[in-house]
Amino acid sequence: MPDPSMAQRISLITLGVGDLDRALAFYGALGWTPHEKSIDGVVAFFPLDGFVLALWGRAELAEDSGVDDPGGWGGVTLAHDVTSPAEVDSILAAAADAGARIARRAGATPWGGYSGVFVDPDGHPWEVAHNPGWRLDPAGRVTIG
Amino acid sequence: MPDPSMAQRISLITLGVGDLDRALAFYGALGWTPHEKSIDGVVAFFPLDGFVLALWGRAELAEDSGVDDPGGWGGVTLAHDVTSPAEVDSILAAAADAGARIARRAGATPWGGYSGVFVDPDGHPWEVAHNPGWRLDPAGRVTIG
Numbered sequence: 001m002p003d004p005s006m007a008q009r010i011s012l013i014t015l016g017v018g019d020l021d022r023a024l025a026f027y028g029a030l031g032w033t034p035h036e037k038s039i040d041g042v043v044a045f046f047p048l049d050g051f052v053l054a055l056w057g058r059a060e061l062a063e064d065s066g067v068d069d070p071g072g073w074g075g076v077t078l079a080h081d082v083t084s085p086a087e088v089d090s091i092l093a094a095a096a097d098a099g100a101r102i103a104r105r106a107g108a109t110p111w112g113g114y115s116g117v118f119v120d121p122d123g124h125p126w127e128v129a130h131n132p133g134w135r136l137d138p139a140g141r142v143t144i145g
Numbered sequence: 146m147p148d149p150s151m152a153q154r155i156s157l158i159t160l161g162v163g164d165l166d167r168a169l170a171f172y173g174a175l176g177w178t179p180h181e182k183s184i185d186g187v188v189a190f191f192p193l194d195g196f197v198l199a200l201w202g203r204a205e206l207a208e209d210s211g212v213d214d215p216g217g218w219g220g221v222t223l224a225h226d227v228t229s230p231a232e233v234d235s236i237l238a239a240a241a242d243a244g245a246r247i248a249r250r251a252g253a254t255p256w257g258g259y260s261g262v263f264v265d266p267d268g269h270p271w272e273v274a275h276n277p278g279w280r281l282d283p284a285g286r287v288t289i290g
Contacts, residue, residue, distance in 0.1 A: 075268065
């Protein structure tokens with residue numbers, strides 16, 4: 001029998017979208033490139049560093065996940081760490097230009113960093129943060145402490 | 146000025162929880178270990194491979210993210226890829242034992258794999274999948290195709 005425990009890793013994060021072309025245009029405007037533009041026009045995969053971000057129709061994702069969808073936000077926020085406050089500002093500006101809502105303007109945080117939040121066209125929030133307490137290596141890999 | 150584009154990476158995924166101790170007990174039962182058990186009892190960080198999963202009070206996360214929270218699922222599903230169908234079965238069984246709801250029983254998928262879905266005590270779904278079309282290296286890193 002395999003070990004019943006679950007290794008401490010995430011392979012894939014799927015964001016439900018209302019319009020895949022709109023979502024691809026948004027992430028494309030930020031510089032992201034999917035591995036395959038789509039499979040039958042319904043899903044797109046963005047390769048990350050050992051894992052993957054997917055965009056898929058939200059109704060299909062809800063059904064596949066066995067959950068009801070009341071709409072709106074559901075308790076998940078992504079974050080993108082950068083190496084300076086100036087980079088936080090420039091990414092938030094680029095996200096706004098691409099059609100994001102700025103949900104929290106950039107500023108100093110209670111934890112000693114600098115961050116702001118944009119919300120993508122499908123309601124998924126991203127904190128863009130400079131966190132001087134975590135190590136961010138040149139490849140963009142984060143280490144706590 | 147920094148490059149206004151956003152590197153193709155995710156640093157942190159935060160899951161909002163209703164009870165941090167309950168969430169820590171659940172993920173702990175699956176074998177996950179936080180870097181620091183908590184900061185003032187309100188947040189826990191799980192180091193992953195170059196990024197981090199956080200658990201934080203859902204109300205605090207909503208406020209910090211600048212979003213309204215209607216409750217329930219919000220269009221995000223995580224996935225954990227494994228190397229065999231048997232491992233899918235054993236992890237789903239362990240999750241059920243730890244208190245998860247099995248939202249989709251394990252079985253063959255339309256994309257040629259084998260998967261099922263559990264939902265954690267805070268309503269966050271995880272697909273546990275064997276995907277023979279993607280490469281999963283010994284360190285658990287996923288490569289598309």
